[in-house]
Amino acid sequence: MNDTAGQMDPAIAALEDRSLLVLDDDKPFLTRLARAMQRRGFDVVEAESVADGMARVEQAPPAFAVVDMRLEDGNGLDVIKRLKEIRPDARAVILTGYGNIATAVTAVKRGAVDYLAKPADADDVFAALTGTMQDTPSLPETPMSADRVRWEHIQRVYELCERNVSETARQLNMHRRTLQRILAKRAPK
Numbered sequence: 001m002n003d004t005a006g007q008m009d010p011a012i013a014a015l016e017d018r019s020l021l022v023l024d025d026d027k028p029f030l031t032r033l034a035r036a037m038q039r040r041g042f043d044v045v046e047a048e049s050v051a052d053g054m055a056r057v058e059q060a061p062p063a064f065a066v067v068d069m070r071l072e073d074g075n076g077l078d079v080i081k082r083l084k085e086i087r088p089d090a091r092a093v094i095l096t097g098y099g100n101i102a103t104a105v106t107a108v109k110r111g112a113v114d115y116l117a118k119p120a121d122a123d124d125v126f127a128a129l130t131g132t133m134q135d136t137p138s139l140p141e142t143p144m145s146a147d148r149v150r151w152e153h154i155q156r157v158y159e160l161c162e163r164n165v166s167e168t169a170r171q172l173n174m175h176r177r178t179l180q181r182i183l184a185k186r187a188p189k
Contacts, residue, residue, distance in 0.1 A: 019043050
């Protein structure tokens with residue numbers, strides 16, 4: 001994780017509420033990211049599960065959140081949705097190792113301001129949280145493969161079916177077990 005900032009950022013120093021929830025079940029990554037965000041001026045609270053994240057949000061809704069999407073006990077999107085219900089002005093960023101278009105769209109619909117693929121460095125997370133990130137991403141050098149396009153379509157239908165495997169399989173005219181195997185795999189390149 002790249003961490004070039006050694007002192008509080010002026011953009012954060014001017015803020016009244018610098019509370020930040022960092023939610024990830026990868027303990028080493030969680031610790032590194034939390035320390036990097038503290039050095040940038042955030043008041044960081046760590047959580048390692050959806051249940052822990054929900055409790056932290058209910059206790060004291062933070063102004064900022066960095067949330068892993070797939071956690072052992074559920075989906076980080078649920079934490080962001082609850083945070084936005086309690087505190088609509090909160091800025092949340094989703095981190096995931098399972099990046100795809102459908103989940104990015106769902107994350108934004110649930111209230112995330114950005115969606116970053118892991119491993120994201122501290123500078124990218126900071127830029128996404130503070131809104132200083134480049135607005136227009138550069139175009140990819142190579143187009144998506146046919147396998148990737150198929151996978152993206154399956155993910156989109158899965159999200160539209162509210163992550164219901166049986167309904168998604170019916171919509172795609174696919175056997176449920178086949179769909180479960182596809183969903184368990186990482187995205188093709």
